[in-house]
Amino acid sequence: MSTNLAQQLREGTTKSHRMAENISFVKSFLGGVVNKKFYHKLVGNLFFVYEAIKNLA
Numbered sequence: 001m002s003t004n005l006a007q008q009l010r011e012g013t014t015k016s017h018r019m020a021e022n023i024s025f026v027k028s029f030l031g032g033v034v035n036k037k038f039y040h041k042l043v044g045n046l047f048f049v050y051e052a053i054k055n056l057a
Helices: 003-021 024-030 036-056
Strands: none
């Protein structure tokens, strides 16, 4: 990943990251307390994100 792309991603997602950090699930996740069902859903959803990134390469 080029530095330029990394910088653009960081700048372009800053607001979304701040908003996400204030969601109850994320606070619990970062605190090490997560409902197993919700964690399973998160991992399942992230599969599609990483699959899309992989297909760009």
